[in-house]
């Protein structure tokens with residue numbers, strides 16, 4: 147199973163690797179671990195011209211393994227990072243609110259009539275916050291609202307939403323059993339994909355929703371949702387069929403985090419129904435983890 151750090155941290159690490167590459171720094175070397183499995187000492191990076199860079203670190207083995215995984219372009223690459231990347235996020239208004247309904251309400255109030263990214267002035271009718279059971283064991287995350295969702299203020303209510311409902315039903319669940327949200331809460335114009343700056347501005351609110359609901363499992367619907375949640379740029383063929391550990395920064399230490407799976411977006415399945423069988427395999431993986439008995443009939 148792949149262990150995923152918080153998306154913001156992962157994005158920061160990816161940015162740092164990119165930055166190093168842009169500076170012409172590719173080769174990094176690390177020194178040995180101590181008995182506690184923690185790396186202490188210096189990590190060195192070497193540019194093509196032979197110039198050496200060093201930074202003091204205190205990182206766990208899994209954190210270093212993650213950095214190796216991120217550096218797909220070159221082998222044995224470990225980025226230099228400063229420890230302040232690991233600083234805890236500031237407390238949010240909902241922190242300490244035990245009732246998830248009230249906590250979600252605080253997040254919604256904090257979002258307000260949001261103008262934080264350009265989507266607010268590109269034709270949205272309303273913000274589509276999220277819907278469902280605030281204590282759900284299973285959470286679905288899509289890309290962003292479409293025209294129907296924008297009109298009704300509820301995620302996944304159009305044709306794709308009907309297919310998602312069928313998928314949930316096929317799992318032996320009801321829509322009201324799960325929680326459903328999107329990476330961005332305002333409709334991108336012309337149903338285009340949300341852009342990176344829009345996702346990065348909006349997703350902290352989604353992270354807070356996830357940290358409040360504390361699902362046991364999550365399903366990213368489509369490549370855009372998966373790539374943003376996991377901060378991984380990989381094709382669906384690589385993203386699907388495996389579990390990722392997922393836990394937003396600053397969430398309840400008593401919550402172990404969610405297991406995240408990736409499947410196709412229902413809108414894609416409407417365009418290519420031949421992939422429904424593959425999506426069903428993904429959902430069966432989720433059902434097995436949640437201990438849901440396979441129903442007699444699969445999604446149609």
Ligand code: SF4
Pocket residue numbers: 257260261262263264265266273330331332344347348
């Ligand atoms: S997409 Fe998110 S960040 Fe952008 S305006 Fe809408 S609610 Fe605000």
